[in-house]
Amino acid sequence: MPLAALVGYVVFLVLAFGLRAVIHRRRTGSTGWVGLTGRPLSLEWLAGVLFGVAVLGSGLAPLAQLAGLTPAWGAVDRRLVHVLGLACSTVGIAGTLWAQVAMGASWRIGVDPAARTELVSEGPFRFVRHPIFTWMTFASAGLVLLAPNALALAAFAALVVALELQVRWVEEPYLLRVHGDRYRRYAATTGRFLPCIGRSIRRARSGSPVGPHSPSVST
Numbered sequence: 467m468p469l470a471a472l473v474g475y476v477v478f479l480v481l482a483f484g485l486r487a488v489i490h491r492r493r494t495g496s497t498g499w500v501g502l503t504g505r506p507l508s509l510e511w512l513a514g515v516l517f518g519v520a521v522l523g524s525g526l527a528p529l530a531q532l533a534g535l536t537p538a539w540g541a542v543d544r545r546l547v548h549v550l551g552l553a554c555s556t557v558g559i560a561g562t563l564w565a566q567v568a569m570g571a572s573w574r575i576g577v578d579p580a581a582r583t584e585l586v587s588e589g590p591f592r593f594v595r596h597p598i599f600t601w602m603t604f605a606s607a608g609l610v611l612l613a614p615n616a617l618a619l620a621a622f623a624a625l626v627v628a629l630e631l632q633v634r635w636v637e638e639p640y641l642l643r644v645h646g647d648r649y650r651r652y653a654a655t656t657g658r659f660l661p662c663i664g665r666s667i668r669r670a671r672s673g674s675p676v677g678p679h680s681p682s683v684s685t
Contacts, residue, residue, distance in 0.1 A: 467548045468528035468538070471612035474555045475525050478605055482562050483575070490573055500576030509635040514576070516628035523621025524606060528613040536615040543614050551611025558605025565590045565597040577640050585645045587652055593661045595652070596637075599629045600659045633658065 487497040502518075504510025530536035566573055568589030574581070590597035606625050610618045641649045658664030 467551070468531040468613040470548070470552060471528035471555075471609045471618075472525070472532070474552075474559070474605075474609055474612065475528065478555075478559050478562070479521075479525075481559065482566065482602075486563075486566050486573070487575075490571075494571050498574050500574055500578045503576060504636075509631050513628050513631035513636060516624045516631070520606070520621050520625035520628055523617055523624060524609055527615055527618035527621055528609070530617055531613050531615050536617050539614045539616075542611070547611050547614070551608045553608070554611065555605050555608025558601045558603070558608055561590070561601030562598055562605060565601060569598075577636050579640065582644060585641070585649060585652065587656075592656070594657050594659055595664075596633060596659055599633070603629070603659070 487499060490496065490498040502511065502514040504512075504514065527536065531538055568591060569586050570584075572583035572586050574583070594600055603625065606622050610622050638653075645652075654665055656665065
């Protein structure tokens, strides 16, 4: 069902990126878009590039399958898998929007080092520190199941790596700098992407705390 995957992809972009940015601008005067940051080839820069590759690849995958450029994997290109994919993508999109709304004025796409947003720990953030990324991964996995091909899987892999880099090397250090012990206590009791999993804080060699993610920044 590559057409369903393409429709789901467009719906996700319009709601989670476009509409959310418009609403955020009306409420705060800013779209919340920070954009690509970090020195070229740095981990921060690489996270942003991979995220862009994932977003672009997720849209190209169903298009390529529809055009016959990328064959579907017959073993998983089945009705039951498609139904599961539709369910995952729908739940993932809804969950992403829920988490974005819960962030309120603290919502960002990327990290602005100069910003001082509130620490959000209510709603879905009571259960995981980065529910937006969790639900985004669900939605992306659903799109892969709707259009199971090599390009879709590569885009999904790029997304997973991008989120891990963003969380560990960009957002977590920022949140610890801004919120200090308050965030440390929150992180010690709340899972990273799934409840109860990843409740720890590590320190980088530089001495800057690094580890799990963020409720107050990001998509």
